Amino acid sequence: MSDHPPPAPLVALVVGPHEAYAAGPGLRESWPLAEVASRVARMIGSIHPRWVVWSAENALRGVVAAGVDVPRSWDLAEAHRLLHGGWRATPGDVWAGCRGLRVDDVPVPRRGRQAGFDGDLFDLAERSVDELLTESGHLRADALEGWATGSERLGRLADLALTCQREQEGSLRARGGDGAERLIRTVWSESAAAVLCLELERDGLPVDRLAAEDLISAAAGPRPRDDADAARIRAQRDHAVLRHAPGRERADLRNPAQVRTLLQSVGVDVPHTRAWVLEPYRPTHALVDALLTWRKNERVATTYGYRWLDEHVGADDRLRGRWTACDGAAGRMTAQNGLHNLPAPLRPAIRAEPGYVFVRADLGQVEPRVLAVVSGDRAFAEATRSDDLYAPVAAKLGIERSVAKVAVLAAMYGQRSGAAGEALKDLERAYPVAMDLLDRAYADGVARRSLRTYGGRLIPFGIEPVPADPPRADGAGVPGSEPSGIRPDVDRGGSDAARGRFARNAIIQGSAAELFKAWAATVRHAVRPLGGQIVLCLHDELLVHVPQARAGEAQRAVQDALGRASHTWAGTDVVRFVADASVITRWSEAKD
DNA sequence: GATTTCACGTA
DNA sequence: CGTACGTGAAATCC
Structure with a gap:
């Protein structure tokens, strides 16, 4: 493959509260905040850099807000999430990840502490106001906020960002083989997704406001003039249900316990009042039918009603x-x-x-096709040649398409009982590699072993793979040895089976x-x-x-x-x- | 006031 | 035919 352009130069961009700083090959510049967007745009036009940022939020929100297209970035936070799992990815977490420091010890901003608790005592532990790193080697909590003033400090943060980028890319490459390029590309697209998120927030989703008002009105009634009007409309909605229960008009439909009692009064005895339990009673009990209709309307009225429209759809008719x-x-x-x-x-x-x-x-x-990739199952991959994957599977197994579909979904999502049972055995004979991938993911979850998606995202379970982790024959996952110090310490509770299902789902859904x-x-x-x-x-x-x-x-x-x-x-x-x-x-x- | 439970919307 | 997430109302905890 020789059609690749030369690699984009890596340029760190750090945005502080008062100024910004860019550092790259032959480049060290301090920029006024007001000029960041235009300078970024100019540099994209000239040297086509990949912007190394602590997060898209920190460095690129203003740039995106100004309408600049940022085509390439290395988002240290997204790369950190990929490498180490979980969601937390402050600059302090990123730094700890790169240095193998324990994430538990990462300094937390004071405002994150218990309200009403004076945190000043604790901040003394950070010793000198000039130090970027604490005694234990962690990045100070306010590194990108209060501390990040003046070009000298911003320059140090930019250098640190470049150091982290090298470290992250290095640990991806260290996993070796053709897997390394894949992991790096995952960082690229995850970084792009983070920028896309800023664009989605900036632009919103176009809404036909009048149509929305009509639809809300059909479910929730007209827009109330005041609180009393709102109460009247609400009571009217409730009456459509309660009129089917004479003598119990006082029941609160928003209280599941009272709804259960209400249903008992008309002879419907259920353990709880969820829709799928009530659905069978719908044709025979007018109260149930009215209640389920009420629930749909109530959902719109409370969650997607006039308040939702007013708060989240802007003057430009965009939902954000x-x-x-x-x-x-x-x-x-x-x-x-x-x-x-x-x-x-x-x-x-x-x-x-x-x-x-x-x-x-x-x-x-998409999920069965992803399974074919992740598992490397040649036979299952063959089935993906078809627009409808279930048709060739059914043909191979000699069963109906509908049965094949249920069996594939059952294999991927867990249920090993019911009508799919017989077809599942055929499935395991026909596609042993794919089925084995699912079985091993399940076993990993049961044993609390962390696993990785195809693109390399760690799904942490607390127990990291040991350095001598056995290689996977199918080339999937490429489990890496985590630096022992930064173990995310995720405790996914629940039963063995619940963890198994979670793991099996996560590797497919995540990939x-x-x-x-x-x-x-x-x-x-x-x-x-x-x-x-x-x-x-x-x-x-x-x-x-x-x-x-x-x-x-x-x-x-x-x-x-x-x-x-x-x-x-x-x-x-x-x-x-x-x-x-x-x-x-x-x-x-x-x-x- | 914060957290949990129930319920349900999407994929 | 499981899993994930976001939301709101009421109950519950502290």
């Missing part, structure tokens, strides 16, 4: 929330303010701006999240020249907002991006990934 590039467990993206769990009935309200459309694209059967982010990062670059932007990421689905005239190009770009991202991520084209991409105006359209 905080985004994170990786969650605590397996590394999926997360979003707040309903961006990730907007009820389907409200989706018609997500509408492209006039003159724009959405390209909506979602990965098909799928990496492929998704690699895809998203590629799409982000590909649609920008078309005036397009990613406005929503939903685990296996992308929503791209693009001028109508460029819709076809964007649609093709999204497909091409998947081909390139999956080839690079998986290191092969043997496993095929597929996406369904359609051009729509409202999110509710083209929902398969």
Whole structure:
């Protein structure tokens, strides 16, 4: 492969409260805050650097806010999460990770301590105000905040960032083989995802406010004029249920215990009142039917109602929330303010701006395809050649497609009982390598052994792999030996079986999240020249907002991006990934 | 006031 | 057909 451009120069960017600092090859500059965005943009145009940042939040939020496209970064926080697992990734955590210091001892900012407790006593332990490192070698808690003033100090923080980058890249390379490049690419795409999160927060998701008001009104009633009006509307909603229970009109539908008693009064005896338990009673009990309808409406009224609209949809009709590039467990993206769990009935309200459309694209059967990559199962990979993976599996096993699907899902997600039982045995004979990967992940979870996703993310369980960890025959995971000092000390409670299921799920879900982010990062670059932007990421689905005239190009770009991202991520084209991409105006359209 | 439980939305 | 996460209301703990 000789088509790679020369590696981008690494330039550290540190943004302090009063000024910023950039340090790279032949470069040491202190910048006024007001000039950071323009200088970054200019440097991207000239030397195309990869920006080394303590976090995208620290160094790039202002740059992104100014509308600058930051194509390449090395996010020390995201790399730290990848290397060491978990979610905490302050500069102090990153430094501790690089130095093999215990994360338990990382200094915590004073405001993080118990409210009302005077922390000054403890801060004396940090001795001198000039020292960047504490006596125990940790980065001081306020290194990037109060302490980071003056070009001398910022320069030291920039140098430290470059040191951490070298250290992180070094430990990735130390794992050796073709796995190393893969881990480094994971850092690249995770870093890009962190920048994408800033863009998602900046731009928001376009909402048709009037449509949203209509949909909310249909579920929750008209917008209340005052508290008394709100109480009246609420009582009206409640009455639609309570009129089916004469004599018990005082019952509180928002209190599960009272609901259970209420249901008992009409002869429905259930251990709890969750929807799936009540669903069977729906046709025979009008009260249950009314209650379940009430629950849907109540969800909209409380969580996605007028308050939600007023607080999270801006004057520019964009829904905004905080985004994170990786969650605590397996590394999926997360979003707040309903961006990730907007009820389907409200989706018609997500509408492209006039003159724009959405390209909506979602990965098909992504988790079994990821399993084929992670396990290296040649036979299972063969099945991914098909648009519908379950069809060739069914053919190979000589069973119905529906049975094959249930069996594959059962193997991946845990249930080993029921109708899938017989087909599962066939599955293990047909795809022993893939099934073995799942079994070993389960066993790792039971034994509290940490594991790694395909892209190298540590899923910590407390017990790190010992240096003499046996190599995996399939090449998956490449478990590394963690410096013993920084053990994240994660205690995932629950039963053996619960930990086993968690581990089995995490290695698949987490690996799928990496492929998704690699895809998203590629799409982000590909649609920008078309005036397009990613406005929503939903685990296996992308929503791209693009001028109508460029819709076809964007649609093709999204497909091409998947081909390139999956080839690079998986290191092969043997496993095929597929996406369904359609051009729509409202999110509710083209929902398969 | 902070934490836990219940419930349910998305993938 | 499991797992993950975010949200809100009520109960519970301190």
